[in-house]
Amino acid sequence: MSKTKKIMIKEINGKFQYPIIIGGKIILQINSFIESHIKNKKVFVIYDNYFDLKKNNNFLYFLNQSISIIANEVKLISIKSRDKNKNLKTLSFLINKILKYNVERNSVIITFGGGVIGDIGGFVSSILLRGLNYIQIPTTLLAQVDSSVGGKTGINTPQGKNLVGTFYQPKCVIIDTKILKTLPKRELYAGFAEVIKYSLIMDKNFYNYLVINYNKILNLKEPYIDYIIHKSCQIKSKIVSEDEKEDGIRAILNLGHTFAHAFESELGYKSDLIHGEAVAIGICMAYRLSRKLGICKNSEVEKVENLILKYKLPTKINQIKTISLKRKNIFKKLFSDKKVKEGKLTFILSSGIGKAIIKNDINENTILSFLEEEINE
Ligand SMILES: NC(=O)c1ccc[n+]([C@@H]2O[C@H](COP(=O)([O-])OP(=O)(O)OC[C@H]3O[C@@H](n4cnc5c(N)ncnc54)[C@H](O)[C@@H]3O)[C@@H](O)[C@H]2O)c1
Numbered sequence: 001m002s003k004t005k006k007i008m009i010k011e012i013n014g015k016f017q018y019p020i021i022i023g024g025k026i027i028l029q030i031n032s033f034i035e036s037h038i039k040n041k042k043v044f045v046i047y048d049n050y051f052d053l054k055k056n057n058n059f060l061y062f063l064n065q066s067i068s069i070i071a072n073e074v075k076l077i078s079i080k081s082r083d084k085n086k087n088l089k090t091l092s093f094l095i096n097k098i099l100k101y102n103v104e105r106n107s108v109i110i111t112f113g114g115g116v117i118g119d120i121g122g123f124v125s126s127i128l129l130r131g132l133n134y135i136q137i138p139t140t141l142l143a144q145v146d147s148s149v150g151g152k153t154g155i156n157t158p159q160g161k162n163l164v165g166t167f168y169q170p171k172c173v174i175i176d177t178k179i180l181k182t183l184p185k186r187e188l189y190a191g192f193a194e195v196i197k198y199s200l201i202m203d204k205n206f207y208n209y210l211v212i213n214y215n216k217i218l219n220l221k222e223p224y225i226d227y228i229i230h231k232s233c234q235i236k237s238k239i240v241s242e243d244e245k246e247d248g249i250r251a252i253l254n255l256g257h258t259f260a261h262a263f264e265s266e267l268g269y270k271s272d273l274i275h276g277e278a279v280a281i282g283i284c285m286a287y288r289l290s291r292k293l294g295i296c297k298n299s300e301v302e303k304v305e306n307l308i309l310k311y312k313l314p315t316k317i318n319q320i321k322t323i324s325l326k327r328k329n330i331f332k333k334l335f336s337d338k339k340v341k342e343g344k345l346t347f348i349l350s351s352g353i354g355k356a357i358i359k360n361d362i363n364e365n366t367i368l369s370f371l372e373e374e375i376n377e
Pocket of ligand 1: 082083086114116119139141149152275
């Protein structure tokens with residue numbers, strides 16, 4: 001069992017604080033971290049249907065066994081992952097199911113799965129009985145380094161990604177790094193897009209670490225994988241504690257996401273392009289757009305593309321051969337982004353590795369000509 005690490009997120013005005021606990025096989029000690037939240041309460045576990053309770057010796061089985069000892073009652077609800085299911089239909093299913101089980105004001109929700117389960121489970125926690133306590137147990141790399149931390153919850157709609165949701169912080173985040181062993185390679189690589197993002201927005205040393213150790217990280221070797229998860233959570237915690245509602249600095253966490261969300265939404269959240277892959281392409285596009293605007297040197301853009309390639313991710317939308325896109329539709333989709341203010345698009349750009357810039361005065365013709373360079377029709 002690897003050593004357990006703890007990060008405390010403390011909002012600067014004291015609005016919230018909670019721990020992120022990181023370690024290998026820590027699910028086996030889950031009660032020592034969450035007992036005070038669930039003791040004698042009704043607990044709802046919303047879990048990814050990839051996990052199968054009937055098979056002993058798995059993480060869900062251990063979770064259920066452990067919490068059943070101290071909770072008053074445990075109800076397990078499985079849902080399908082994938083962005084195409086992070087929608088109103090699944091939300092409505094969850095609401096009905098939990099209300100039918102006579103949820104109480106002090107009931108607790110535990111989300112056990114990837115970012116889709118965490119986002120929708122967090123959202124349902126925030127609206128049921130005007131807000132229930134919830135705990136995140138992320139099971140994908142992407143969810144461990146990003147979506148489980150920071151309290152953004154929500155669902156997708158045909159109009160755009162995450163347009164319906166809340167800011168609602170969990171009581172605790174439990175990250176078991178051993179749970180990643182069963183993650184399909186494609187999903188693992190997708191998670192690295194968000195890890196790379198943290199290095200690019202504010203930490204050149206972290207970027208160097210990712211370059212030097214990529215082989216060990218890709219193969220989930222300890223202590224490298226634990227280190228990058230810990231580092232990513234640290235960076236995200238720092239930003240979120242300063243700016244929970246994205247009034248300022250938090251926007252830089254969206255590096256690559258403006259383009260990524262437009263692609264995902266335009267494709268109807270098809271699994272030809274999963275979220276982390278879209279983010280990887282979006283990050284490279286943000287650097288190429290920075291180069292086009294004369295903000296960033298070509299050598300920096302090439303370093304970013306090379307790092308993305310090392311982590312087995314795409315750098316250009318044209319590399320995804322099973323999809324076809326229309327530039328004008330992507331251009332329109334960019335305007336459904338939550339960062340649009342007074343009709344103006346906001347992009348997170350960069351002047352070099354470790355340096356993010358928030359830019360909202362780019363001429364629309366420049367964006368259109370950039371999309372011509374990026375998207376083959
Ligand atoms: N709230 C936020 O701040 C935030 C940040 C980043 C991303 N997100 C959201 O996160 C979502 C993407 O999350 P994701 O990439 O985790 O997708 P996901 O939840 O769809 O999971 C991806 C796949 O991995 C499988 N899986 C999960 N854990 C597994 C395990 N341990 N072993 C084997 N298979 C496993 C799932 O069944 C699924 O097929 C998107 O909706 C994105 O918008 C939210």
